[in-house]
Amino acid sequence: MALILKNARYLNEMNGTWTARQDDILIDGNTIKEIGSLEHLYSDHEVWDVKNLLIMPGLINGHQHTPMSLLRCYSDDLPLMDWLNKKMLPAEMKMTSEDRYWGAMLSMAEMIKSGTTAYADMYIDMDTIAKAVQETGIRASLARGMIAMDSNYSDRIEESRQLVERWHGSAEGRITAMVAPHSPYMCPPDFLSDAVKLAKELDVPLHTHLAETSDERVMIQERHGMSPVQYLQAAGFFEDTRVVLAHGVHFTEEDLSILESVKGGIIHNPVSNAKLGCGTSNVVELKKRGLKVGLGTDGPGSASTLDMFMEMKAAAWMQKLLHEDASSLSAHEVLTMATQNGAEILGIGKETGSIEPGKKADLLFLNMNQPHLLPAHHDASLLVYAAAGQDVDSVMIDGKIVMKNRELLTMDEEKVMFEAKQSAENLLRRL
Known part of the structure; x- marks a missing residue:
């Protein structure tokens, strides 16, 4: 079953300027298939209402x-x-x-x-x-x-x-x-x-x-x-x-x-x-x-x-x-x-780097409802001059959600941090 991002406010570049648009985005497998008004397809697919998030290319x-x-x-x-x-x-x-x-x-x-x-x-x-x-x-x-x-x-x-x-x-x-x-x-x-x-x-x-x-x-x-x-x-x-x-x-x-x-x-x-x-x-x-x-x-x-x-x-x-x-x-x-x-x-520009039909679904979902990101006069300026990595709420790579609500879904974050800390300590003991 494909996924529809409902009420998607997404940022894309056109002629050197990044602007926000509001549409639905249909993701089929790992690919962005369609962008537009897709209400007629809601009953056929999984729907994720992302109205409170700003979406940008990964x-x-x-x-x-x-x-x-x-x-x-x-x-x-x-x-x-x-x-x-x-x-x-x-x-x-x-x-x-x-x-x-x-x-x-x-x-x-x-x-x-x-x-x-x-x-x-x-x-x-x-x-x-x-x-x-x-x-x-x-x-x-x-x-x-x-x-x-x-x-x-x-x-x-x-x-x-x-x-x-x-x-x-x-x-x-x-x-x-x-x-x-x-x-x-x-x-x-x-x-x-x-x-x-x-x-x-x-x-x-x-x-x-x-x-x-x-x-x-x-x-x-x-x-x-x-x-x-x-x-x-x-x-x-x-x-x-x-x-x-x-x-x-x-x-x-x-x-x-x-x-x-x-x-x-x-x-x-x-x-x-x-x-x-x-x-x-x-x-x-x-x-x-x-x-x-x-x-x-x-x-x-x-x-x-x-x-x-x-x-x-x-x-x-x-x-x-x-x-x-x-x-x-x-x-x-x-x-x-x-x-x-x-x-x-990197030679992968035909696959990723922008939000458009035919590209892979590599997307960031940012929580912009935060004191340091308000008011939203210019989204591009906010992202570059005010936002930080911690403002990323969810991440999709190749059509798969790998982080949602700040929780990593493809790895055990606590185990990774523990094992990396142990490896670092053991490494320094060998020097």
């Missing part, structure tokens, strides 16, 4: 490392390279598969409860993370993060191949896969070229960290005599590929000229970049150059929060400060970055 977190939730606030107030090399990598090397499972589950619980319906993950032991995705019902683009500091890297290439072959299109289509050489500074030229060849062979996107810090630029210039963007270009990274480029903080004019024609785009991570002192991506300039920009949280080990409403606020605030112009990045533009743009960059 948020897309374009860059994440889910098991790092176990290391939330473990190594704060350090520069990126110290944070990574002195604290995070040594701890991650001690993680067990069980640790990674419960870390991933904790991240997915947090993401769903704060309105994320689809996300991109880059880590190791991706079979374990894919299992968590299957169980929780979230939509995910998964990639084995690959590091190669020497010539012996064939196992990582093979793991990436197996991930794509095993999981791409699985979980009723909720799981897609990518190939993810970690970053220019952790991938020598031959390895990077082999990763690009694999992505082209398997016809999946490439996902990498790029131009996150000024140190990265200096490092690549000293090693290879070029910028990180030029280094990727030399490996064929932008030729006949779709790319998911996380961060994009430190670009030159020549870098931007190279990137103007890419298929895919930049995933902006404002909270993580600010917290690690990396700087902020010039989103306004990227948009002027025709680049598509989405939003991500980065891992909870750096950002500390997976709340995409916080990322939306930070994205808008930081551009206004960077350009000393309150109009530089509007709430409407930020909402598009967090939904449609993110979906298109």
Whole structure:
């Protein structure tokens, strides 16, 4: 039996402006089938009266490392390279598969409860993370993060191949896969070229960290005599590929000229970049150059929060400060970055990112009847500047309600929190 969302007040984008409309929405299986006056169908289907909620497309977190939730606030107030090399990598090397499972589950619980319906993950032991995705019902683009500091890297290439072959299109289509050489500074030229060849062979996107810090630029210039963007270009990274480029903080004019024609785009991570002192991506300039920009949280080990409403606020605030112009990045533009743009960059834009017939039913239901969300002069501004993840009342992913009235329905929240806490404590004892 299909489901009708009765009295649905929903927010959608048209010609750059997000406006609210009032209709009924018919969901058949995992798909939005019809929007309009559907009273004549009420007797034939299950009906959910949602008149007290505001509906919007699910948020897309374009860059994440889910098991790092176990290391939330473990190594704060350090520069990126110290944070990574002195604290995070040594701890991650001690993680067990069980640790990674419960870390991933904790991240997915947090993401769903704060309105994320689809996300991109880059880590190791991706079979374990894919299992968590299957169980929780979230939509995910998964990639084995690959590091190669020497010539012996064939196992990582093979793991990436197996991930794509095993999981791409699985979980009723909720799981897609990518190939993810970690970053220019952790991938020598031959390895990077082999990763690009694999992505082209398997016809999946490439996902990498790029131009996150000024140190990265200096490092690549000293090693290879070029910028990180030029280094990727030399490996064929932008030729006949779709790319998911996380961060994009430190670009030159020549870098931007190279990137103007890419298929895919930049995933902006404002909270993580600010917290690690990396700087902020010039989103306004990227948009002027025709680049598509989405939003991500980065891992909870750096950002500390997976709340995409916080990322939306930070994205808008930081551009206004960077350009000393309150109009530089509007709430409407930020909402598009967090939904449609993110979906298109991940290659799932035909399935999700907006509310329209034919799209998958990935929806958020927000409780707007709260002191901090009244009065409702402009819904888009309220969502970006005033709302928080805790305002999400219910979540639907792929036509299935995975949270209702703040209760997670696809996982035992108390067990997930208990097991994740135990895993974190055990992990620190092994260091």
